[in-house]
Amino acid sequence: MSQHVSPDPEPERSSGLEPGGGVPPGETPPAESSMPEAGPRETHNPPKGWAKAPLALILVVTVLVAAFFLAYALVLLL
Structure with missing residues (x-):
């Protein structure tokens, strides 16, 4: 079983956080990759390209x- 990591930032480990957990202008917020459980598990990866x-x-x-359109045009011209 995987260990769940909370997506909430920890103020003592995160620099530049404002009170309430906001990020000041110019700072980069935590990336989505820091949340391993962010999306659904992908179990089927279809092949690429056309069959x-x-x-x-x-x-x-x-x-x-x-x-059809070429034959229709020829019929109209003749």
Whole structure:
């Protein structure tokens, strides 16, 4: 089990904090990486890039639409 770290700053360990925990202008607030439990656990990381089947389907539909408009234009001209 991981150890939970409180995201609240500790005044004795944090420099530049104002009363109430605010950060004065010009100071950099604590980074998000200082809070290890900040987001949901990512258990599935999908592969990057396009799969071959969807890409081929998109290309086929594009060619068919372009051919339709080309044939339509030729019919109107003749």
